[in-house]
Amino acid sequence: MLDVLIRGGLIVDGTGNPPYVADLGISGGRIAGLGSFEGAEAATVIDARGLAVAPGFIDMHSHSDLSLPSHPRARSSLLQGITTEVAGSCGWSPAPLKGEVAQTVLKMLSEGLLGEVPSQIAAGADDGSGPAWHSFGEYLDYLDKHGIGVNLYPIVGQSLIRAHIVGLDRRPATPGEIEAMEALTRACLEEGAHGLSTGRSYMPGASSSTAEVVALARVVARYDGLYTSHVKDESGGVVEAVEEAVRIGREAGVRVEVSHHKAIGRENFGKVARTLALMEEARREGIDITCDVYPYSFAQVFSLLGEIPGVTPRGAPDDVRASLGHPEFRERAANEVRKAAARDGKLPGFLASPHHYLIVTAGRDADLEGRAFEEVLGIEPPGTKKGPPDEAWSRRLVDRLADLLLEQDLKLHLAALMSEDDVFAVLSHPETMVGTDAFALDRELGERTPVHPRHFGTFPRVLGHYRRSRGLGDLAGVVHKLTALPARKLRLTDRGLLARGGWADVVVFDPETISDRATGKEPYLAPVGVEWVIVNGVMAVERGALSSDRAGKVLRR
Numbered sequence: 001m002l003d004v005l006i007r008g009g010l011i012v013d014g015t016g017n018p019p020y021v022a023d024l025g026i027s028g029g030r031i032a033g034l035g036s037f038e039g040a041e042a043a044t045v046i047d048a049r050g051l052a053v054a055p056g057f058i059d060m061h062s063h064s065d066l067s068l069p070s071h072p073r074a075r076s077s078l079l080q081g082i083t084t085e086v087a088g089s090c091g092w093s094p095a096p097l098k099g100e101v102a103q104t105v106l107k108m109l110s111e112g113l114l115g116e117v118p119s120q121i122a123a124g125a126d127d128g129s130g131p132a133w134h135s136f137g138e139y140l141d142y143l144d145k146h147g148i149g150v151n152l153y154p155i156v157g158q159s160l161i162r163a164h165i166v167g168l169d170r171r172p173a174t175p176g177e178i179e180a181m182e183a184l185t186r187a188c189l190e191e192g193a194h195g196l197s198t199g200r201s202y203m204p205g206a207s208s209s210t211a212e213v214v215a216l217a218r219v220v221a222r223y224d225g226l227y228t229s230h231v232k233d234e235s236g237g238v239v240e241a242v243e244e245a246v247r248i249g250r251e252a253g254v255r256v257e258v259s260h261h262k263a264i265g266r267e268n269f270g271k272v273a274r275t276l277a278l279m280e281e282a283r284r285e286g287i288d289i290t291c292d293v294y295p296y297s298f299a300q301v302f303s304l305l306g307e308i309p310g311v312t313p314r315g316a317p318d319d320v321r322a323s324l325g326h327p328e329f330r331e332r333a334a335n336e337v338r339k340a341a342a343r344d345g346k347l348p349g350f351l352a353s354p355h356h357y358l359i360v361t362a363g364r365d366a367d368l369e370g371r372a373f374e375e376v377l378g379i380e381p382p383g384t385k386k387g388p389p390d391e392a393w394s395r396r397l398v399d400r401l402a403d404l405l406l407e408q409d410l411k412l413h414l415a416a417l418m419s420e421d422d423v424f425a426v427l428s429h430p431e432t433m434v435g436t437d438a439f440a441l442d443r444e445l446g447e448r449t450p451v452h453p454r455h456f457g458t459f460p461r462v463l464g465h466y467r468r469s470r471g472l473g474d475l476a477g478v479v480h481k482l483t484a485l486p487a488r489k490l491r492l493t494d495r496g497l498l499a500r501g502g503w504a505d506v507v508v509f510d511p512e513t514i515s516d517r518a519t520g521k522e523p524y525l526a527p528v529g530v531e532w533v534i535v536n537g538v539m540a541v542e543r544g545a546l547s548s549d550r551a552g553k554v555l556r557r
């Protein structure tokens with residue numbers, strides 16, 4: 001008696017070999033076999049004739065570790081066929097979480113990404129409750145206890161490690177601090193982390209020297225762990241940034257994954273040809289360095305409201321409108337712009353390079369959507385002279401930003417722009433894997449927290465738009481890229497393939513119709529064509545709808 005019998009589907013087993021028609025049996029969470037199950041009985045029978053049966057998709061780059069405590073069912077991931085997510089990306093992870101500095105970092109991060117701080121992190125010393133976990137192991141225990149919808153492959157974030165030892169200081173770590181960070185990294189690996197991630201352009205991790213990262217990566221290498229990196233610069237300095245990742249791989253002897261690889265901004269389009277070649281050269285030298293990508297030509301979506309120095313986007317809309325319209329507020333914001341420019345030698349945030357951005361969503365004028373932000377802003381650069389912009393210019397800038405927001409009913413969402421040709425070049429490279437760069441969502445976030453369509457659309461978009469319409473490759477080759485290829489990089493020996501004895505992570509989809517539907521304007525639209533998703537032998541999606549089970553496992557190192 002089988003638990004599940006999938007009858008007559010086109011088996012695309014992840015190896016890249018030609019698909020064939022067969023039955024697939026599942027028993028005790030594992031794949032019982034492939035072939036003919038004539039006369040076999042099963043608790044659940046799926047008629048998969050005309051559908052593809054593949055290993056569950058492996059998301060090489062997610063931030064789901066931050067959302068799973070408050071979005072445990074992982075609806076957005078499962079509906080697109082993801083069964084395993086690598087998380088703890090870009091230097092961030094929800095643990096370790098000891099002390100106020102780490103809590104501050106995680107509060108800011110959750111606020112920015114989720115629009116709220118999950119109660120598990122928010123709990124403070126005031127009421128004596130404290131957060132729901134402190135150590136990395138306790139965080140994983142928490143997930144085990146409460147259950148999660150997908151399998152989680154946890155990595156620890158270097159920014160959290162640094163927050164514990166160095167705090168938020170923007171300075172190189174001392175030798176003693178590096179030793180303490182090595183010890184904390186080791187503890188996290190011992191407690192289940194598969195590796196370390198860095199966010200080389202995000203604070204506080206960005207203050208680390210290459211040597212400091214190499215020291216921690218050496219600890220990871222001793223455990224044969226994985227080092228993933230949001231590299232230093234994804235625009236003008238992207239080639240040098242990938243060179244640094246190669247150097248870390250070489251000096252630490254660690255396996256490297258370059259995260260969400262891209263080149264932002266028109267003047268940098270085409271540079272991925274150089275970075276892909278750099279990684280190929282490094283692999284010939286024996287360094288295990290690869291990359292992943294999300295299948296969209298625009299990056300993280302953010303609200304202009306959160307980018308104006310001095311604005312608190314959390315207030316009631318009427319209060320925010322009143323602030324934006326008030327001359328005194330505008331004066332203050334203009335001063336903030338000048339102060340930041342004087343301190344950092346450039347304008348704050350995305351204002352330093354407004355020509356890299358496009359408007360994704362506008363609150364009132366739909367014709368603004370898809371337009372270059374700089375052109376809509378319509379303000380000449382502050383000039384070529386050194387030093388911060390003058391008062392009049394700063395005020396003109398803030399006036400224009402505030403007016404734009406008021407005109408668009410406070411809603412103007414922007415994103416950095418990549419080249420479609422570059423996205424295709426990276427995606428089609430045989431060693432490139434796919435990552436959502438999303439976090440699992442069970443429900444919609446608040447009005448003010450923009451969401452990228454990749455949360456719901458990534459994998460169906462690769463199999464639909466890129467495979468069928470752009471000619472990415474044959475079905476078997478593309479499925480390999482989404483399953484066995486990442487499993488090999490992750491050293492997951494019993495997932496990523498449809499093979500007897502392996503864990504039964506399975507997705508049944510229609511190769512002719514599978515498509516993403518989510519857009520910048522409607523990011524929560526579920527994809528179509530994903531019919532059944534099975535996680536560890538348990539039905540997670542049935543006929544395109546989420547079941548109530550939380551069948552995922554924490555995949556500890």
Ligand SMILES: [Zn+2]
Binds near residue numbers: 089090230259260
């Ligand atoms: Zn990142």
